[in-house]
Amino acid sequence: MALSAPAASPPEPAGRKPLSGPEKVAALLLAMGKPLASRLLKHFDQEELRHVTRSIADLGVVPMPQLEDMIEDFAGQFAHGTGLMISANDAENLLSGILSPEEIAEIMSDVTGNSNESIWQRLSGVSENLFASYLVKEHPQTAALILSKVTPACAAKVMAQLPRDLRNELMRRMVGIALVMEPVMRILESTLQDDLLVNVSRNNRAVHNSRxxxxxxxxxxxxxxxxxxxxxxxxxxxxxxxxxxxxTFDDIIKLQPRARMILFDQVPTERVVLALKGTDPAFRDAILSTLSTRSRRMVEGELANAGPAAHRDVVKARRSIAELALEMSERGEIELNSADDDDDVV
Incomplete structure (x- = not known):
């Protein structure tokens, strides 16, 4: 969607500030109201939204005569009303419901020049353990600069996690820290964005997916x-x-023989018998082959002589074995993915 002004726009009267294409779009969107403006904004790309949002934040007062002339130029007719007194809050309100809160925050911080404040506020919400682990790998002067920018509460929590000598050194450096040039700060903020905020988001997503x-x-x-x-x-x-x-229990067949052996060493014989009821011969043989000779004889005897079991009991036994496999994998006792499957793991 183009944001430039039409080539045929008439010249602005003397004393009236001429509006650029994005500024005219911004004024029109606000004049038509959020419901209709929202429908139009969905067709804008990210860069166009930035232009319009910046224009909204900087527009100020649009006199009614100028607004009417602009509407006449774009649409030919428009209802009469008052002029517009526009602020950055109007821009943020216009975007709400169209973009996610994160996208709005990014655009607004870029428009209003508060992007550096935004990143330090977000960094202040990072886990103090993760933050401390990150800082101990940095040069003490860099770590001191970072701690001097986050909120005092965050800095105190992070420093409490650091070794005593490092904590004292960082405090000495923070007291005497000098003004850092803007280009250097931008590089630092970009690095922290990638190293902490992006990775934290990915880790949170991974934890959520696991749950x-x-x-x-x-x-x-x-x-x-x-x-x-x-x-x-x-x-x-x-x-x-x-x-x-x-x-699931069906995936046990994919385990390496040694992993299956370690797993079933922890499973009571009666549970193995229940779980194997109704399985196909190939699956059953794969499981039995990993049992000790004594356990295998007992399971085979029970399967041959015992009567049918309740379906819910079979399901419960299979689920408990699968859950045990997951727990043992988390403890590093077995590997759920065989060597052949390693390339497929993302």
Whole structure:
């Protein structure tokens, strides 16, 4: 969507500030009101939104005669009303409901010149343990500068996590810290954005995905497939990511023989018997081959002589074994993905 003014626009009367293309678009959007403006803004790309938002923030007062002339130029007719007194708050309000809060914050911080304040506020919300681990790897002068920019509460929490000698050294450096040139600060802010804020966001997403996968893992097999199929219809990438994190009893066949042996060493014989009821011969043989000779004889005997079991008991036994595999994997005792699958892990 082009933001430049039409070539045929008439000259502005003497004493009236001429408006650029983006400024005219900004004034018109605000004049038409949020509902209609919102429908139009959805067709703007990110760079155009930045131009318009900056224009809204800087526009100030648009006299009614100038507004009428502009509307006449663009549309030919418009309802009479008062002029516009415009501020940065109007710009932020206009974007609400169209962009996410994060996107609005990024645009507004860029427009109003508060991007440096914004990043230090966001950094102040990073976990003190993560922040401290990051700072101990930095030069003390850099670490002191960073701590001098975040909120006092954040700096105090982070310093409490640092070794005593480093904490005291950083405080000495912070007391005597000098003014840092703007280009250097921009480089530092960009680095921190990538190293802490972006990585924290990714880590939070990974933790969230893991929790969602854990929830799905505890569902019945039919419910699990139904939930994933429903999710795939609206968020296919999310469904694919979660499916890759799932581990069910059926996936035990994919474990390396040694991992299966370590796993089933921790499973009571009666639970193995229940879990193997109704499995196909190939799957059953793969599991039995990893058991000790004594355990295998006991399981084979029980399977041959015992009667049928309740479906819910079989499902419960299988789920408990799958959950045990996940717990052992988290502790580093077994590897869920075989060497052949390593290339597929993202």
């Amino acid at each position: 969602m996968a854990d929830i799905i893992n505890k569902m019945e097999r039919e419910q699990m497939e139904d939930v994933l199929q429903s999710l795939a219809e609206v968020r296919p990438k999310a469904a694919e990511t979660l499916r890759g994190l799932l581990f």
